[in-house]
Every structure is written in structure tokens, then in C-alpha cells.
Amino acid sequence: MAEQPTAHEPAATTDAAFLRALPKVELHLHIEGTLEPELMFALAQRNGVTLPWPDIAALRQAYAFVDLQSFLDVYYQGAAVLRHARDFYDLAWAYCERAAADGIAHTEIFVDPQTHTARGVSLDVVIDGLEGALADARSRWGITSAIIPCFLRHLSPEQAAQCYADCRRFGDRFVGFGLDSSERDHPPGAFAEVFAQLRADGYRAVAHAGEEGPAAYVREALEQLHVDRIDHGVRCLEDAALVRELAARAVPLTVCPLSNVRLGVVDRMSAHPLQRMLDAGLHVTINSDDPAYFGGYLGDNYAAVREAFALDRDSLSRLAANAIAASFADGARKAELTRALTSVTG
Ligand code: HPA
Ligand code: ZN
DSSP: OTTHHHHHHHHHHHHHHHHHHSOEEEEEEEGGGGOOHHHHHHHHHHHTOOOSSSSHHHHHHTTOOSSHHHHHHHHHHHHTTOOSHHHHHHHHHHHHHHHHHHTEEEEEEEEOHHHHHTTTOOHHHHHHHHHHHHHHHHHHHOOEEEEEEEEETTSOHHHHHHHHHHHHTTGGGSOEEEEESOOTTOOGGGGHHHHHHHHHTTOEEEEEESSSSOHHHHHHHHHHSOOSEEEEOGGGGGOHHHHHHHHHTTOEEEEOHHHHHHTTSSSSGGGOTHHHHHHTTOEEEEOOBSHHHHTOOHHHHHHHHHHHHTOOHHHHHHHHHHHHHHSOOOHHHHHHHHHHHHHHHO
């Protein structure tokens, strides 16, 4: 028995090193969800914002989420400390440092414009800060990136259209648009008009669907919003015909394992449908969603599923390859990422 830890250690180290070396692509990451408690309190002090929690310990206690809404309530309150371009820079830079440590080569980050403009913070301020950090991360680590603003589905389609008009000023500085926030009772089809417009304007489209909402919302996002990827999508398994269609069309699903456990979408990691999704031939990718709130960044998510499902290197490589294929990077960058992946996987 005494020898067991020693005997296991080299293999674990090697697996961890393999995971770290895999050139990873992150496709489902809310930048506001990377706000660590320490930075939240530092920014609150810097900006004279009063948070509803007296200290970091109390904030961490509020992380006992029972569902998506209980998380969103905390997440939106935390975002109130972000006021100036420098705050958004610091937020995104902290994420990029983690991304570099995790071996992320390309990341497509979500931002919720309405969360900020509703507080009188202009989108120019938000984007100036984010783009500054992303440009610096590209210079320092070669990490390429894109920004995907998301419409808040608990607000109206008219408000989404106003948000889109505001975003349109930024032209191709955004690669596409998404739909997030409270999914229950907020079907994607309500936003068909703004999605038709943005697609006509040449943008890519994604939407959260099938996280807490039913499989029917996944179908609706495909058929009415014509999305290129589904964010989450785990509940698609409740509709066998839909699963067959998603697999046949190779529609990417941006799955977020630690998020699903923390928000009660699944009871525990071993009950996560990831393996079933892979077995069904679905184009699954691994992502971190809101890592500051859900207990882990991208590397932690890969490690968690590797452990829960005893995934071998081929399976991990397939997940990484799926993310490259599903990204909105241009062909040259995708080819570069694929070469980098092959150099690790052999
Ligand atoms: N689901 C919906 N909206 C969100 C999420 C999520 O997981 N994270 C941040 N906004
Ligand atoms: Zn999300």
C-alpha cells in the first residue's frame, strides 16, 4: 500500500503535462465570470462601489448555487464593480494569465453589453479595456482571441435589437453574437429577428440552449436562430432525433462540465452526460463558462472529465481538435492550431 502513491505519481504527472501541453481552444467563457473575489473587492474599493457582501469569505459563501438563476444573481451584482476601461483590462488580463498557464492558444470570449450599459458604462469603455488585454496577451503569449457579445434573454427582443445597434458600431471587432442569461421560460425563438439581422450582416451566431431549458430550445436555436454552435446543449440527449441531427450536421456543443455540476444541471461529475454525448458522435468541446464562480479554469475542466471518465489521450486530443474545428478563427490560424496539436499528440 505504501508504494501506491509513488507508483501512481509519475503517470499522473505525465497526464497533467500532456493536458497542459495540448493547445487548447476555449469557446464558452463569460469574461464577467472570470472575476475572482480578490479582484472584485479590489475594484469595489478602487471605484467606491459597495458590494452586498462584507468580505471575501461572505462572498464565497454566496457561491452555494442551487440553479442558474441563483448564480446569475451573484454574477450580475459582482459585475457592478466594473466601471472603467482599466477595470475591464485588469479583468481580461487576469483571465489571459490563467489561459496562458493552462496552455490556451485561442479563446473566444463572451461579454454581456447590457449588464454594463444598463449601469451607464458605455460599450466603448468595456471593449477598450477587453481589447487592450487581449492584444497584450497576443503579443506576450501568442494567444489569439475573438469577442462575442451576448444578448440577455431575460430582457426583451427590442432591447436585444438596441444592444445590437450599439454593437454594430464596432464592425468586425466582434466575430459573432450569442444569447445567454436565464434560460427557463425564455425560448430562443423570441430573438429570431435580431439573429436574422446579425447573420445577414455577416456575423456568426451562437446561443445558450439545453442547459436548464429543454431539448426543444436546442432545436429552436438551430431552426430559428440558425446558430453555428450551441452553448451547453447537454439536454439534447432527451431527444434522440435531435441528437442524430446534431451529430450528422456536426453542430459543435460547448459543454462546461464544472459549471454543470455547480449549477445542479447534473448531480456530480460522474453523472455528467459527456461520455454519452461522445458515444453518440456529438461534436463536443470542453469549456469553463464562469471559472471564478465554478471552481476551475479550462485546464481544471479537462482534468475533471479525464478523471471522471478515465479519458485516454486520444479522447482528450479529440476534444481539443473539436474545439479547433468549431472555432471562428480563420483557416490559416486553424491550420496552425492543428499543426501545434499534432506536434503534441503525434
Ligand atoms: N448560462 C446562461 N447565462 C450565463 C451563464 C450560463 O452558464 N453564465 C453567464 N451567463
Ligand atoms: Zn455560459
